[in-house]
Amino acid sequence: MHAMQYAITLPADYDMGIIRERVATKGHLMDDFPGLGIKAYLMREQGEDSPVNEYAPFYLWADPEGMTSFLLGAGFQGVVRDFGRPEVRHWTGLAYAEGPASGALPRAATRRVAAVPDTVAPADAAGAALEESRRLAKAPGAVATALALDPRHWELVHFTLWEQQPAPEEPGDRYQVLHLSRPGRERLEAVPRW
Template identity: 50%
Template sequence: MYAMHYAITLPADYDMDNIRERIATKGPLLDDLPGLGMKAYLVREKGVVGSAVNQYATFYLWASAQGMGGFLWGGRGFGGIVSSFGRPPVRHWAGAACHLGRQALSAARNATIKEVDIEPDADPAAAVSSALASTVQRAGQPEVCLAAVAVDPQSWKIVTFTLWAGEPSAENEARYEVGHISMPELDAILG
């Protein structure tokens, strides 16, 4: 599994309903994309639940590297982002685990993303093991639809992505509104 994320920061006076309309129109186009485990279409609006910016963002969990490459440079979707907004930097991580929560994915209304550094003198195995255990616990929370964890071994950071049916109970995490979820190969990324 591979995790991927990009965020496009928009002007402070940008009408975010344009982004919501884009998601409603274009989101379902990836509902059957080969190699895609799950994609969440995300929105942050300046002044709403503490956001300092307007942002259109996505978070992906890929079942295969071929699917990810096909999307980014193989003509299966990323060209639409590039033609509308320019080419944003795309962050990616090695996926470590993805678990369904107690709520259905169709109930997801909010998402959170949190990155933490693995301390320079820490054993990566212990840090990742702890993150895996925390992800299982998070998936068991009442409002969680999905919880995933991934690792960037270049910068030694752990990222946790969570979909919530209600209000997130997480603190110090970037919070997003969920506009759409595509999940053509969800079973391939679970476990």
């Protein structure tokens, strides 16, 4: 499993209805994309738990070939044409788990990125993060959660889909989920990879 996200920050006065319409008309195009586990079409609006307007899809790839095919294919080139070429962050997947609301259509998501301190062994940091991931997988309203690692910047990311907005004390950047493509959801690994 590989996790991937790009974020397109939009002007404060941008009509976010344009993003909603884009997803409503094009979101289904990824519903059967080969190699894709999950694509969550995410958006956040300035002033609503966010300092910025942002379109920031998050992907969990079951196969790295699917990720490559997408990045070099027509779909991503449409993003580049319309918004410029964004920086694409990606992480090696460590764990994925369905939550108690796995049958629900998610309406919200959280993403939390945490640095692995130089003083902590990466395996120890990943082990502690895995415990947090297990907690998230059992949280009321959790649809699914993933844990991944970026060894270039030594950071861990927790990504969780929620049936509704999570509790206020749940940390991380908060997003609205506009659409969820999940052609290979069952192929995402449900156990730690190490």
